[in-house]
Amino acid sequence: MRYYRLPGGEHQSSSESLVVIDDEGDAYDLTSASEDLGSFTELARAANASNQSIDAIARDRISEADQRNLDDIEANALRPVVPDEVWAAGVTYSISEKARKAESGKPEVYIDVYESERPELFLKATPSRTVGPYDSIGVRGDSDWDVPEPELGIVLHRGEVVGYTVGNDVSSRDIEGENPLYLPQAKVYDRCCSVGPCVSTSETVEDPHDLTMSLTIERDEEIAYEDSTSTSEMATSCETLVEYLRRHNTLPETLVLLTGTALVPPETFTLEEGDRVSIDIDNIGRLVNDTVIV
Ligand code: DO4
Ligand code: MG
Numbered sequence: 001m002r003y004y005r006l007p008g009g010e011h012q013s014s015s016e017s018l019v020v021i022d023d024e025g026d027a028y029d030l031t032s033a034s035e036d037l038g039s040f041t042e043l044a045r046a047a048n049a050s051n052q053s054i055d056a057i058a059r060d061r062i063s064e065a066d067q068r069n070l071d072d073i074e075a076n077a078l079r080p081v082v083p084d085e086v087w088a089a090g091v092t093y094s095i096s097e098k099a100r101k102a103e104s105g106k107p108e109v110y111i112d113v114y115e116s117e118r119p120e121l122f123l124k125a126t127p128s129r130t131v132g133p134y135d136s137i138g139v140r141g142d143s144d145w146d147v148p149e150p151e152l153g154i155v156l157h158r159g160e161v162v163g164y165t166v167g168n169d170v171s172s173r174d175i176e177g178e179n180p181l182y183l184p185q186a187k188v189y190d191r192c193c194s195v196g197p198c199v200s201t202s203e204t205v206e207d208p209h210d211l212t213m214s215l216t217i218e219r220d221e222e223i224a225y226e227d228s229t230s231t232s233e234m235a236t237s238c239e240t241l242v243e244y245l246r247r248h249n250t251l252p253e254t255l256v257l258l259t260g261t262a263l264v265p266p267e268t269f270t271l272e273e274g275d276r277v278s279i280d281i282d283n284i285g286r287l288v289n290d291t292v293i294v
Contacts, residue, residue: 002198005078033065044157077197079132084252090120092260099264103177125193138191138294143172146271149261150279166287167258168194190294200284211282218276
């Protein structure tokens with residue numbers, strides 16, 4: 001099932017609601033049924049405490065929940081979770097390795113990491129730097145070559161995989177290309193990350209290594225770039241990424257791990273203010289953001 005965070009319903013005291021779209025495609029406001037289910041994190045806590053799956057708890061509450069209009073869900077969705085930390089993996093697809101080799105004066109570090117067992121993992125964003133659907137993603141004002149990076153996001157609760165979301169690891173290619181040690185500046189800044197529109201549980205996603213992912217960038221109402229690929233192209237697995245992230249590293253309660261970009265616009269492309277970026281991943285949904293210079 002797919003879980004959204006929305007502004008609260010008309011007759012509710014809570015300012016936000018946890019809304020589920022069930023397997024039949026109907027939407028229910030779980031917070032209207034139980035005030036203790038105000039967010040996906042609270043639902044994950046309840047599942048943990050009762051040793052049930054997240055979807056089983058939601059199914060139990062649906063009969064008492066108000067139905068929500070499907071039309072306004074994606075348009076009004078907020079970040080589905082507010083992750084304490086967002087981490088990201090790099091160079092997990094062959095296309096990303098090629099892009100790094102082309103942009104960097106030190107291509108050997110990328111070839112080496114692509115071929116190594118240990119993945120590249122980096123801290124990507126904090127809650128204040130992470131935006132949700134239809135909010136603006138940021139491009140650094142001191143960078144001239146910037147791209148969205150569409151990535152499958154793994155959602156972890158207390159270190160366990162509880163679902164998947166869509167993520168955008170917005171990045172400066174020229175800052176990282178100048179020197180790999182500038183990676184944190186190429187990756188971490190205001191509005192550098194977007195997640196949403198929902199969390200889709202592992203049962204709904206089925207195989208995270210077999211999902212079609214598409215990227216569309218619109219400029220002045222025309223398509224400036226579009227392409228699609230599959231997560232089956234990933235050279236590592238989600239399990240391996242999670243296993244390395246957890247090593248000697250106590251994870252916060254809610255964390256999103258982005259699994260690396262599989263789509264890279266041509267070298268002549270750079271994001272501009274006003275560009276609309278849409279990322280679709282099968283069985284999850286579409287994450288849409290406009291672009292601002294920060
Ligand atoms: O090594 C740089 C990061 C690459 C990255 O973010 C990606 O492959 O998605
Ligand atoms: Mg990336």
